[in-house]
Amino acid sequence: MNLITNLKKSTAQCIHTLYGVQIPFEQVLVNATKPEIEGDYTIVLFAFVKQLGKSPDVLGNELGNAMLADMPNVLTQFNIVKGFLNFTISNAYWFDYLNNSDPLHLIPSNEHPRKMMVEYSSPNTNKPLHLGHLRNNFLGWSIAEILKLQGHEVVKTCIVNDRGIHICKSMIAWQKFANGATPSDTKQKGDHFVGDYYVKYNDAYKAEVANLVAGGMLQETAEKEAPILKGAQDMLLKWEQGDAATIDLWKRMNSWVYEGFEVTYNKIGSDFAKTYYESNTYLLGKELVNEGLNKKVFYQKEDSSVWIDLTGDGLDEKIVRRKDGTSVYMTQDIGLAQLKQKEFNTDASIYVVGDEQNYHFKVLKLICQKLHLPAADGIYHLSYGMVELPTGKMKSREGTVVDADELVDEMIEISKQKTEALGKVTEFTPEQLSELYHTIGLGALKFFLLRVDPKKKMIFNPEESIDFHGFTGPFIQYTHARIKSILRKTGTSVTLTSNELLPLEKQLAIELSLFPAIINEAADTLDPSKIAIYTFNLAKLFNTFYAELSIANADSEIKKQLRIKIGILTATTLQKAMHCLGIAVPEQM
Numbered sequence: 001m002n003l004i005t006n007l008k009k010s011t012a013q014c015i016h017t018l019y020g021v022q023i024p025f026e027q028v029l030v031n032a033t034k035p036e037i038e039g040d041y042t043i044v045l046f047a048f049v050k051q052l053g054k055s056p057d058v059l060g061n062e063l064g065n066a067m068l069a070d071m072p073n074v075l076t077q078f079n080i081v082k083g084f085l086n087f088t089i090s091n092a093y094w095f096d097y098l099n100n101s102d103p104l105h106l107i108p109s110n111e112h113p114r115k116m117m118v119e120y121s122s123p124n125t126n127k128p129l130h131l132g133h134l135r136n137n138f139l140g141w142s143i144a145e146i147l148k149l150q151g152h153e154v155v156k157t158c159i160v161n162d163r164g165i166h167i168c169k170s171m172i173a174w175q176k177f178a179n180g181a182t183p184s185d186t187k188q189k190g191d192h193f194v195g196d197y198y199v200k201y202n203d204a205y206k207a208e209v210a211n212l213v214a215g216g217m218l219q220e221t222a223e224k225e226a227p228i229l230k231g232a233q234d235m236l237l238k239w240e241q242g243d244a245a246t247i248d249l250w251k252r253m254n255s256w257v258y259e260g261f262e263v264t265y266n267k268i269g270s271d272f273a274k275t276y277y278e279s280n281t282y283l284l285g286k287e288l289v290n291e292g293l294n295k296k297v298f299y300q301k302e303d304s305s306v307w308i309d310l311t312g313d314g315l316d317e318k319i320v321r322r323k324d325g326t327s328v329y330m331t332q333d334i335g336l337a338q339l340k341q342k343e344f345n346t347d348a349s350i351y352v353v354g355d356e357q358n359y360h361f362k363v364l365k366l367i368c369q370k371l372h373l374p375a376a377d378g379i380y381h382l383s384y385g386m387v388e389l390p391t392g393k394m395k396s397r398e399g400t401v402v403d404a405d406e407l408v409d410e411m412i413e414i415s416k417q418k419t420e421a422l423g424k425v426t427e428f429t430p431e432q433l434s435e436l437y438h439t440i441g442l443g444a445l446k447f448f449l450l451r452v453d454p455k456k457k458m459i460f461n462p463e464e465s466i467d468f469h470g471f472t473g474p475f476i477q478y479t480h481a482r483i484k485s486i487l488r489k490t491g492t493s494v495t496l497t498s499n500e501l502l503p504l505e506k507q508l509a510i511e512l513s514l515f516p517a518i519i520n521e522a523a524d525t526l527d528p529s530k531i532a533i534y535t536f537n538l539a540k541l542f543n544t545f546y547a548e549l550s551i552a553n554a555d556s557e558i559k560k561q562l563r564i565k566i567g568i569l570t571a572t573t574l575q576k577a578m579h580c581l582g583i584a585v586p587e588q589m
Contacts, residue, residue, distance in 0.1 A: 014066040039086030095499030120352035128191035130401035173201035190256030284335025348378030385457035411441035447473030479539035481589035
């Protein structure tokens with residue numbers, strides 16, 4: 001039962017009957033009515049006023065009366081306020097909704113399921129995951145789960161940037177400064193160990209440049225002639241030539257990093273159906289460049305470099321192959337897009353990548369479309385803003401990033417401190433407490449990073465994220481645990497026999513019924529913050545409901561059973577919604 005869909009279909013049908021105009025029901029906009037206006041659901045009329053040649057008031061009255069006749073058991077009355085048609089839904093409808101809703105099947109099946117790929121994480125093997133990677137991982141995982149809940153088949157993938165000059169910088173620094181040390185020698189996670197040498201490289205590079213400048217060399221020249229940079233460049237050349245010793249060191253150091261990544265991914269709950277490696281994909285796309293030349297999609301300059309002219313598309317010219325025949329990032333991404341589609345036969349591919357790559361993905365999609373690659377129209381860049389600290393932007397090479405592992409551990413510790421301060425830990429075993437602190441700490445972190453529109457930059461504040469009373473994950477987790485505690489005392493076997501609803505009971509029924517529409521909106525916009533906001537509002541409304549209306553001590557058994565049902569549906573909806581954000585909800589807190 002999906003009331004919003006039924007309202008949309010009734011609107012479209014009544015417009016066709018009244019005016020002979022066919023409107024796709026998906027174009028009808030239905031919202032929850034604003035609190036200050038009488039009604040439960042609102043249909044926005046402005047989109048149809050010009051097309052139908054009616055004033056908002058005339059259209060509202062004619063359409064309102066037609067829909068009352070079309071849905072007599074659902075709609076009781078309507079009013080019109082400045083182009084908005086507001087309907088009141090009958091108590092009988094809400095009673096049926098509460099009585100017949102299956103808590104395990106709150107989301108209707110998608111009528112047109114698709115096979116979709118979500119690529120996220122995209123780490124480099126010269127450093128551990130940091131706060132920015134956490135936003136990326138949480139967004140990618142959440143979007144995949146939202147799309148799955150909507151009925152799509154979803155494949156999660158990751159591309160690892162495991163080659164290039166930045167990887168060689170860590171390698172050359174290890175050769176110079178490690179004295180053969182390994183992660184096991186230093187008791188470090190492998191990714192942290194290798195990341196330290198990336199920072200050591202940068203420190204050594206800056207010192208060498210300063211020495212060269214002090215000796216009379218120009219700054220610009222010194223930055224190119226620093227010995228450690230020359231060493232990294234020579235190492236990259238050896239790697240590309242397949243030098244055995246260089247490849248052996250590269251594999252060894254990367255293996256340390258992968259072991260570290262796996263620990264972090266397990267801790268934060270990220271998983272992938274397939275991981276691609278740039279070292280295996282960087283030559284992909286070369287044949288597509290040749291095909292594009294034959295099809296006149298690309299053109300060759302006198303120096304033999306190959307380009308595409310996108311000025312007619314509002315962009316500029318873009319190189320796709322260097323004059324020496326080597327690939328650029330775009331070449332690789334074109335080939336990888338083709339490979340992924342062939343391997344998984346997807347209809348769409350969503351790339352979760354920061355907004356500094358907006359231009360790159362505009363070009364990638366255009367090139368794939370001009371090459372007529374399968375599913376090129378389904379390429380979508382989920383662009384997100386950077387996460388910054390109150391002190392400003394993070395810089396990996398300077399060692400000023402917020403390490404993902406350390407941050408997760410800090411959040412778990414803050415969770416422990418705040419929970420113990422509330423004095424409600426005596427009923428748990430040490431093992432249960434450890435799991436609870438992890439659930440609360442990680443839930444707080446995920447919710448804080450997902451509650452903001454992905455397109456916006458954000459500043460992260462650990463203390464604010466774990467407040468048990470604000471717009472936070474722990475507040476929602478606590479509400480879920482509270483409902484479960486109530487239900488353990490009241491029992492969960494319910495038989496509803498009355499359709500009389502008090503305002504707060506009806507308000508909660510309305511809020512619960514919005515969940516499928518929120519899922520659809522979050523999926524359509526690829527924006528988990530819509531679910532975070534909805535979930536917070538639902539938890540807040542239940543707490544208001546419970547403060548004013550007792551469940552266990554309701555005025556009658558009929559009311560008690562009704563409120564138990566509301567509690568069951570609320571707890572289930574909170575659990576499903578938080579799962580979409582990758583957050584577990586405890587049974588007890």
